[in-house]
Amino acid sequence: MSERTITPRNRGFLFLDAHPAGCTRLVNDMWRSVAAGPAEALGEDAPVALVIGSSAGYGLAAAVTGLARVGIRGIGVSFEKAPTERRTGTAGWYRTAATAELAREAGREMLFLNGDAFSDGMKEQVADLIEQRFGRLDHLIYSVAAPRRTDPETGVTYASALKPIGGTARTRTLVFDEDGKPDVREVTTDPADEDEIAQTIAVMGGTDWERWVSHLAGRRLLADGFTTAALTYIGSPLTADIYRQGTIGAAKTHLEQTARALDARLGELCGGRAVTSVNGAAVTQSSTAIPGIALYTGLLRGVLGGRMVSPADQLSQLWDQLTGVRPLVTDDEGRVRLDTWELTAEVQAAVADRWRTATTDTITDLADLDWFRDSVRQLYGFSVPGIDYSAPVETDVPWPAG
Template sequence: MSERVLTPRNRGFLFLDSHPAGCERLVTDMWRACPDTADGPEGAGPVALIIGSSSGYGLAATVAGLKRAGIRGVMVSFEKAATERRTATAGWYRTAATADLARGAGRDLVFLNGDAFSDGMKDEVADLVERRFGKLDHLIYSVAAPRRTDPETGATYASVLKPIGRANRTKTLVFDGEGVPEVREVETGPAEGDDVEQTVAVMGGADWERWIDRLDGRGLLGEGFTTAALSYIGSPLTAAIYRQGTIGAAKAHLEATARGLNERLDKTVGGRAVTSVNGAAVTQSSTAIPGIALYTGLLRGVLGEDLVPPVRQLAALWDQLTGTAPLALDDEGRVRLDTWELTDEVQAAVAERWAAATTDTIAGLADLDWFQAEVRRLYGFSVPGVDYSAAVTTDVPWPVS
């Protein structure tokens, strides 16, 4: 096994290596931050399938599901092992840490590594559920990917981050090699050709529905089965590039898919399908979107510790999915976990700071220390309690269950 002293090396918000001890501690900290149920989960626990379980809100769903609902079942992600030149991906190390938590909690979780878009992975999961768990109670879909290959046609689609109709000019936040912040204006050209259709094919509801088709066709959906696809709406400040852009078109397709699945599941198994609209967070996906880094830093500047972390949001979702709390839906049939972010008061305060944000003023308007640390923590760095001067083993095995 390889042991190395790891220091962060990055190109913008993308880091070349990940720190296994930092990733492990991060998952442990998420576990501790997740509120307990009154008596703790009892019995065998519901059977869950979480697709996209190793990062962002999917990881939060996994950790919160373990602690809050006592889930067992199958977790799917797509990560890379360590090589001679590179560490494993952060999600690889987070998965190993999550598996340790599950074993410590006495929960039967199986972690699969592979392409969730493929029919091969769907069949592998279906076989495993049938053999080991019987039927599914819940499915959470949390996949953010740049491309998808359609298993039926073999066509590969690529998603893009573009506005629809006309170019969009927005402020964005970048850091130089020394970590010095700069507020820039960037212009993103409008979607062209089949950009919208390609993005919808990747990020819309087609693959989610294909998972349900596969599992339902095998008779693996239990009575009262519920499924939720994790989504985001966000602020009017970022709407042109997000909710009104190509990604927004994909999210609209996801919501339309939820309505169709909800009607179908209600008839077949007395079940439900919803989208869950989450609040802002620093994730590997969100940092790639123009303006989102600036917005999130300003939001933290306004809210401070009142910014709700993903694991607490997903604890609330599990309460609703399992019936511990009522399923609270908006007029579009969506679970809203973002209400703390989108109040008029909070958005007015963020908009005021956004208008005033320049390279000279940003340090007094946004919580930059928090934001930069959150980005580093995505890769296991800047996690409190970790000795980064110590050598660590990078060749961590994938959990075997």
């Protein structure tokens, strides 16, 4: 037993510890928010799914909604740190344990692997499990956000960069001081060079997704009608200089090109489909690291309030399309668009008005900062309603057994 009281300690948007009970409650709440789907299937007839990046953000939403709405069985892959004597486990460690317990209670056969999704060793381990336990794979969701990737063929490690392309970018961003007071600042980011662009594409583009599909296809594990979706984001013109038109955007363009190539290949191979799923804005551990995104998301919430569509609701829509409950509809670039609620002209105009007038003095009137602060803290299991943070909690939670 290693019970202790955990208080939040953070450096900006990064927290040093996670709260197991808070992480568990958030996963339970997400599960309860998901409506059971009309095409739910259980037992050996349930769809077999692989969710790569299943412990956080939209990948977590994909795993939870797939289990709760569709009744999937299969495998989730993530890369998390175990608890130690000095530190708690990462938030994703506890979220995975909670997801596995809910799956067990619901009678879903869902296995969770902890390791480097970029490695060929993990691909082989997953393929072996699919072959031994399930016999086929119906769906693959790819949702990996990582700062670096080691190419398993060459051993070269690539590092991504958050930079504009072609010129210096000046953008407004939101930070909080040590007392939690908001500060709106302008930050300047120098442009990326060609090597930084190439390295970001190598990390965040479609190369690893394609390797996963190729590996599983080579093992003859893809079911007839197999579908795969890589999760992505386009975002607002307000953040385009640093995001969609920057190094990350170059990687996202590569991801979309990969989707089109995979779609043609899978259509011939097994009557399958490959798409990118463009999701809307959300507070995630990866998005808070991008300059301007915190300010934009807080202002968006100020405009939309409860009309923002949660990751769970968006992924429910995606599962409906992947499983045939609804038609799989894509735009001209082969993308499923789950972000239309965010990018309407009316919403973007309202956010732009607030963006232009936002200062340190006015930001509390323009953005929903209470919601944003709570959302950031909840990424680590804090500020979760119903949790007694003064009570000791068990931190030595085991990884789910297979």
